[in-house]
Amino acid sequence: MTSNQEKLISQDDFISSCIQEMSKAEVYLPFTISSRLKREAIEKLEIIKGEILKAKYDAINREEEKLANLMLALQCGVNSFISELNCILSLKEGIFRRAWDFLVDAQEYTVWSYRAAPYNKMLLSRYEDLLLLEKAYFPKMVYLSMGATVSNGKCSICGSLIDECDHLEGLPYMGRICQIVDYNVVNVNHIAMVDEPRDKRCILLSFSDEKKENMIDRFTKEPIGKIKPEDRLKQGLLTEGIMLRFAETLEIF
Numbered sequence: 635m636t637s638n639q640e641k642l643i644s645q646d647d648f649i650s651s652c653i654q655e656m657s658k659a660e661v662y663l664p665f666t667i668s669s670r671l672k673r674e675a676i677e678k679l680e681i682i683k684g685e686i687l688k689a690k691y692d693a694i695n696r697e698e699e700k701l702a703n704l705m706l707a708l709q710c711g712v713n714s715f716i717s718e719l720n721c722i723l724s725l726k727e728g729i730f731r732r733a734w735d736f737l738v739d740a741q742e743y744t745v746w747s748y749r750a751a752p753y754n755k756m757l758l759s760r761y762e763d764l765l766l767l768e769k770a771y772f773p774k775m776v777y778l779s780m781g782a783t784v785s786n787g788k789c790s791i792c793g794s795l796i797d798e799c800d801h802l803e804g805l806p807y808m809g810r811i812c813q814i815v816d817y818n819v820v821n822v823n824h825i826a827m828v829d830e831p832r833d834k835r836c837i838l839l840s841f842s843d844e845k846k847e848n849m850i851d852r853f854t855k856e857p858i859g860k861i862k863p864e865d866r867l868k869q870g871l872l873t874e875g876i877m878l879r880f881a882e883t884l885e886i887f
C-alpha cells in the first residue's frame with residue numbers, strides 16, 4: 635500500500651468516526667434526558683471539534699482546499715449538535731430567548747455544513763427536524779427587519795472591500811465561509827415585520843396588552859412590566875424586539 639492510499643484510508647476513518655460521534659450525541663437530544671448527560675455529551679463533542687479543527691489547519695497548511703472545506707463541514711455539523719443540546723438545556727432552565735438563539739444556530743450550522751461540503755445527507759433531514767422543533771417548543775415568531783443603508787463591508791477571506799475581490803459571500807474558501815465584515819449602518823430607513831427574515835434571531839420580544847397596562851412576554855405570554863402612563867397615550871401596539879445583530883457568533887471560519 636502506498637503512503638497516499640494509507641493517508642486516504644486514515645482520512646476516511648477520521649471522517650466516519652466524526653459522523654459516528656455525532657450519531658452518538660443524538661441519543662442525548664430528547665428533552666427528558668438529564669441536563670448532566672447533555673453537558674457530558676457537549677464536552678465530548680467539543681473534544682472532537684478540537685480534533686477536526688487541528689485536521690483543518692493541517693489541510694490549510696498543505697493548501698488542500700477540498701479537505702479543508704470538508705473539515706469545515708464536520709466542524710459545522712458538530713456545532714449543530716452542540717447548539718441543539720444547548721437549546722434544550724436552556725429550555726429546561728427556562729431561558730427561552732437563549733434557547734431560541736441556540737435553535738437558530740443549530741439550523742444555520744446544518745446549512746453551512748452542507749454548503750461547505752455535502753458529505754452526508756443526514757444533515758438535510760436534520761435541518762427539517764430542527765424546523766419542526768420551532769413548532770414544538772416555541773410560539774410562532776414575529777420577525778423584525780430593518781431597512782438601512784450600510785457602508786461598504788470587507789471580505790472576511792482576503793480583507794479587501796467586498797466589491798473589490800473575487801470571493802463570494804456564503805461560499806467556502808480553504809475551510810472558511812466568506813462573510814461581509816466591518817460594515818457600519820449609515821442610515822436607518824424603516825423597520826418592518828416580515829415572514830422571511832435575513833436573521834431569525836431578530837424577533838419581537840414583548841408587546842402591549844389590549845388595555846395597554848402591561849407588556850406581555852412573547853415566549854411565556856405572562857405580563858413582564860407595567861407600561862408608563864405617557865406611553866399608554868401612544869397610538870398602536872407597543873413592542874420591544876431585536877432589530878439588528880452586529881456580532882457574527884457562528885464559528886464558520
Ligand SMILES: [Zn+2]
Binds near residue numbers: 789790792799801
Ligand atoms: Zn475577498
